[in-house]
Amino acid sequence: MSIQTRGATWTTRGKVVVDGISIAVEPGTTVGLLGPNGSGKSTLLRLLSGLRGTTSGVVTLDGTDVGGLSRRQVARRLAVVDQESTTDADPTVRDVIGLGRLPHRAPWSPESSSDREVVQRSAVAMRTDHLLDRHYATLSGGERQRVQIARALAQEPTELLLDEPTNHLDVRHQLELLELVVATPTTTVMALHDLNLAAAYCDELVVLADGRVRASGTAAAVLTPELLAEVYGVEAVVEDRDGTLHVRYLRALP
Numbered sequence: 001m002s003i004q005t006r007g008a009t010w011t012t013r014g015k016v017v018v019d020g021i022s023i024a025v026e027p028g029t030t031v032g033l034l035g036p037n038g039s040g041k042s043t044l045l046r047l048l049s050g051l052r053g054t055t056s057g058v059v060t061l062d063g064t065d066v067g068g069l070s071r072r073q074v075a076r077r078l079a080v081v082d083q084e085s086t087t088d089a090d091p092t093v094r095d096v097i098g099l100g101r102l103p104h105r106a107p108w109s110p111e112s113s114s115d116r117e118v119v120q121r122s123a124v125a126m127r128t129d130h131l132l133d134r135h136y137a138t139l140s141g142g143e144r145q146r147v148q149i150a151r152a153l154a155q156e157p158t159e160l161l162l163d164e165p166t167n168h169l170d171v172r173h174q175l176e177l178l179e180l181v182v183a184t185p186t187t188t189v190m191a192l193h194d195l196n197l198a199a200a201y202c203d204e205l206v207v208l209a210d211g212r213v214r215a216s217g218t219a220a221a222v223l224t225p226e227l228l229a230e231v232y233g234v235e236a237v238v239e240d241r242d243g244t245l246h247v248r249y250l251r252a253l254p
């Protein structure tokens with residue numbers, strides 16, 4: 001198993017945000033993390049990345065407790081793109097994507113030609129190579145999002161954790177990103193709000209509600225009108241179009 005959690009729980013100020021979650025992510029698969037606002041998706045991603053320690057329960061990477069690994073050890077195999085990847089300095093796009101190489105470089109060692117090649121390749125993959133010499137602060141929201149994902153790809157991760165990666169992206173870039181994610185051998189867990197994109201691109205879906213797993217499995221098993229009514233409070237029709245599920249929303253339930 002690539003990423004696994006057993007009873008992962010995170011509590012703050014008496015509030016249980018992530019509540020006893022047990023999931024197992026098969027290597028190479030793409031898992032979509034769904035659920036309404038505030039259901040615990042971002043917090044669970046932070047627990048999976050080891051950036052936040054569990055209050056109880058464990059998160060393992062290939063069977064090793066992520067809490068026992070150093071930040072550098074985790075960063076050599078796992079990349080994260082969260083919702084607020086900001087920076088204080090005024091780096092260029094090349095600098096930002098180059099950050100992805102840091103875990104692979106010896107301390108204080110200069111960038112190698114192979115580092116530069118990986119940066120270039122990652123920039124091309126996310127269609128950001130024309131932006132490499134621009135200052136990151138001058139980019140649009142969608143351009144920044146693509147640069148952050150290029151930075152994560154430059155880490156050459158085994159596991160990739162993405163928090164709403166299609167946020168800010170236009171339709172074409174959304175599809176390109178998801179096609180790229182499913183084409184890579186990387187194990188990916190991503191929080192998504194668009195249920196149709198999740199159905200089209202994820203091998204498996206995990207639906208959270210109030211910090212707990214409400215349903216998990218294939219899109220066909222998970223995205224039922226009953227679940228959408230119960231978890232999201234919407235009336236919807238779910239249609240199978242040539243093997244891909246399509247959710248059509250009718251109205252918000254009172």
Ligand SMILES: Nc1ncnc2c1ncn2[C@@H]1O[C@H](COP(=O)(O)OP(=O)(O)OP(=O)(O)O)[C@@H](O)[C@H]1O
Pocket residue numbers: 012017035036037038039040041042043044
């Ligand atoms: N550090 C914190 N202190 C207090 N409450 C927190 C903290 N972090 C998260 N929460 C709360 O926990 C709940 C889950 O937050 P989280 O960001 O994980 O949800 P989410 O499913 O990613 O939401 P969204 O879809 O809106 O991004 C929310 O009610 C949030 O306000």
